[in-house]
Amino acid sequence: MKVSNADRVMFPEVGVTKGQVVSYYENAAGLMADFVVGRPLTLQRFPKGIAEKGFMQKNVAEHYPASIERYEVPKNEGGTTTYPVVRDVNDIAYLANQGTITFHVWLSTVEQPLKPDYLVLDLDPPEGSAEIVRAVALETRTVLDSFGVESIPVATGSKGFHVWIPLAGKPDFEQVSKASQALAGIVALKIPDLATLEFLKKERKGRVFVDWLRNHPGSTVAAPFSLRPRPRASLAMPITWDELGSTAPDAWTIGNVEDRLSDLPRWPKPVVLPIDHIVKTAEAAGV
Template sequence: MAGTQAVRAGRRSLDIHRPDKVLFPADGNAKEYTKGDLVAYYRAVAPSMLPHLRGRPLMLERHPDGIDGPRFMQKNVPEHYPDWIKRVEVAKEGGTVTHLVCDDTATLVYLADQACLTPHRWLSRADRPHRPDRLVFDLDPSTGDDFAAVRQAALLLRELLDELRLPSAPMTTGSRGLHLVVPLDGQQDFDAVRAFAKDVADHLAEAHPDRLTTAARKKDRGERLYLDVQRNGYAQTAVAPYAVRALPGAPVAVPVSWDQLDDPDLDARRWTMADAVDQAGTNPWAGLASRGRSLTPAGRRLDALRG
């Protein structure tokens, strides 16, 4: 297995190395996908995916030998990456990290050639790293693949967020559950955003103690669904919309509409590389990016609800 394939990505032409290399082996009913398939997918989905990546530091989940081989979680940009790829240096405890920023199709295709299956994005932008413009609630089933419980929790959370006058949008994670994303105006720091998210989760869990919990330890949760807000922290990441997951069949994290969430056949791995581009074309989050809200009035409304 050798050779290269020239691929046009925007204004650049890139050489894809070993495009026939299998990254996702066939497994039962799961289809086989090669590196060439991964490149073609990210090239096709780029117009829908890039608005969710631009300007954000990324952590890269790489699987050079496919999903059955070692996994590398890459933060620092290697020196051999092309100089046209954008970088940003951000503070970390005891120093700095130089993250990659994906602003164009060529960068996305280059990452696919590096066997980056899954880009994970920051919830803040490189120019304001301490001020998130996204809040994420992470909803996974307590046991197995009970997606009905995830759907129910998402609807309860949406109802509460509507009361707080905060827009929200669901996304299948391509793994087991959903992310519920709230666009913010970027005026508050991570500590304030996470504290607000924790207050929302606590209020909802108190209202539905048999279904939901905010208990951090698994042994304290029982069969209740955990309302996880821990991604809302500095340098924490969340899987990017339209990112491929390192699982058999190449499932994809896909934004969905609230109407689609009502579909009883929906689950976290509903879309794969084979059909996620079609879903992206429906633009299920239309208008969400322009609706970032302040948490200050929402916090006052939550205080009033909690009495």
């Protein structure tokens, strides 16, 4: 596609231009389809590059092409938000040409907005705590394995890791939210010196926040393969559990990702989440 201001530097520290950003998204669009297509999007845009202030865009711009659907959602305080919804993966590059750096996505589709097809636990550490967040990620895997739930870690391109679980059986958000809170609570109970459910940073005391709050209607998470507004042009990358110990959360960048895109880990098959078993186990443990 024709890129406007292709030479504009979007990531000054590494000299990555807008043309390179759009080219990356053209190459990655097919891989992003399962996480982006058919879902309401919140676009994190930096039209002048990350050295300038960016913004989060929920409402679709009037000039966006008709191929980008409009999805209207009532707001609690009145009025509506009209989200952009991509159907054609080519529109991912179009949105990158509009200055989008990160695609934040719902965990459900517009066809079934109250039935998520993913559960995500966001492991949010203090800056510079890679070893701690790895330990929490491994404990999260151990807890999930104990319930027969296969998962995959994603290096977020920022400070931490996301743990993704594809869901079968069409549970609703109320059920998935209960299960995610219970799972996070079990992890924090097992390793209380490393993990916490404390939302306020001042109460975390150097521990990793096991954030289960993504699992609510309308909440978003950075899509796998999305760039992040970080100095090195890092991005969210699925990894294997075996790679976790040697992979920094921001290991993958626009500069080193090309070969990786053709050699990706296997994504787990969707699983019917044993919600009652998880919740009852957490309750019995005192979570």
